[in-house]
Amino acid sequence: MAELKNDRFLRALLKQPVDRTPVWMMRQAGRYLPEYKATRAQAGDFMSLCKNPELACEVTIQPLERFPLDAAILFSDILTIPDAMGLGLYFETGEGPRFRKIVRTEADVDALPVVNTAADLSYVTDAVSTIRRELNGRVPLIGFSGSPWTLATYMVEGGSSKDFRHVKAMMYSQPQVMHQLLDKLARSVIDYLNAQIEAGAQAVQIFDTWGGSLSDVCYQEFSLKYMQQIVAGLKREHEGQTIPVILFTKGGGQWLESMAATGCDALGLDWTTDIGSARQRVGNQVALQGNMDPSVLYASPDAIRAEVARILKSYGQGSGHVFNLGHGIHQFVDPEHAKVFIEAIVELSPAYHA
Template sequence: MTALKNDLILRTLRGEATERTPVWMMRQAGRYLPEYMALRAKYGFFERCQTPELACEITLQPVDIVGVDAAILFSDILVVPQAMGMEVQLIESKGPLLPEPIHTKKDLERIVVPDVQDRLHYVFDAIRLIKQELNGRVPLIGFAGAPWTLLCYMVQGKGSKTFDEAKAFCYQQPELAHQLLQMITDTTIAYMKEQIAAGADMVQIFDSWGGLLSPEDFETFSLQYIRQIVAALKDLAPTIIFAKGAWFALEEMAATGAHGLGIDWCIKPQLARQFAGDKVTLQGNFDPARLLSPITEIRASVKRMLEAFGPGRHIANLGHGILPNVPVDHARAFVDAVKEFSVQ
């Protein structure tokens, strides 16, 4: 293995002192980059995910163009439902469509816990290729969706702001819901272990819809499954949980043993630290829409954010994925402002 030339993010996750705050952006490999759009015009979405050379090229683009401190694998959380036997379509500008969602016990019989080596080998091939091409410049982040977030899509069949059908499924058929959640969890553990074995330096669990649940339901339908995943992975690689909107569970998420917790822009860094305690690294929490501000304002806002988090145990990031209409020089200004900031 090539030694890492820039291991800032890994040291920060381990709680070591670093010369500056590391920075990357969720969804950094993708739609705001003209270079990505050129590939999108030529290849379908899953073709880009399933062709290791394309996934590699897209993963490396933000490292070369924007200068982030980590690469994140170009893939999608919905490759897991796909591997479990569901049809998943990704319609450009419309989002995901799962034409045969799970509503009954019979529907659940179509779903399997797959052999990830067989069904998701293209992800591991891409990781090996990316690691080779990165040649130690920055670490590579692997990822997967949290079981609750994947259930949302597998039951609702498409994106939603509220996922009422998914919630109704959990409340009306809890036994089926827990069976499905456990199947997703088992698949995800196997999948992420293989990502790490293939060369991912750290992994992130995305619970995009965790914040739609009450604190009690978050424990029941999300956190108890995330806890299993973290327990299985935390000794293999640094692990970050990002449960958007679920700030109320920061203390419980910190107790899982995860190395890092992502937070969105709706909570003050000081409050997040108070909830999470000082033994975990916080990641976030710049509002992605703020990258549409003038560059001078982006730089000033980054400075305020970094001062609020204070030195150590912080990874600068957005509070959710970068928006497609963000100019590349604004994304670069965000990264540069973090790199130039020094805690006095």
């Protein structure tokens, strides 16, 4: 593998000194970019794009051609694991992801296999190795997975949900069935992320998109417990390099101390938590990633720069901050506004690393 020319993202995750705050964006390869839309049209549809390693590589690298980003993230979807379990993932225009088979009973859970990535998801690891080769050491590559709880919400609801009524009903009325499902998912995620690491991912992120929908006690039992199981099962060294692990629970600001105690290297923050107070709470235990509201990118360039400056000041001096949005970039954002955002970090952050 080529030597890494820009390692500031990995160094910041490990709280090592950096010359400036590194930056990447969740969903940085996506629908706000015209070049992405062209490649997706060429692929035919979203899943065909995910399953074509060359085209997945192309869209992964597209944002790096536009912006001075410090990491690339694998182009894929969090629902590849349930799809590989045989649930039949498809996408309805304007409706988001859907499954042909829904998991609602103990028998449904019993019938699910634990995913073997090499056999069931080789298109993902092929994409990882293709992207890593094409990056040629330019920036590190991030692999990722959905958290067990987040994957379970889609599997039990059959798609996106606003009220989580089926998955929460199962959790409260049949907790042992829910634990059985979450354990299968956790074991599948461990295999999946370790396969990504072996294929060339240099850091991994667990997206717990729906953990924030849970009560305090249920978050600990049904979401965090399984992310901790994953963190414990991951390869943290590969080819002589440390592989940092980032946990991101959207709406999880009240659980930062518990999340930091899992043994992960960094926590992703959404925009509802002040990054300065988060730093005070977790101390030197973990790095922090985030956390500008993606909607700021609809504002004027001056307003974007002011918000970047505010967040940098809130975090304060020293390493351990990876700048990001508090969730994925919205599809209607002007790419020029994303450029203002990233260039503001490049310009304003060195003062915090003097």
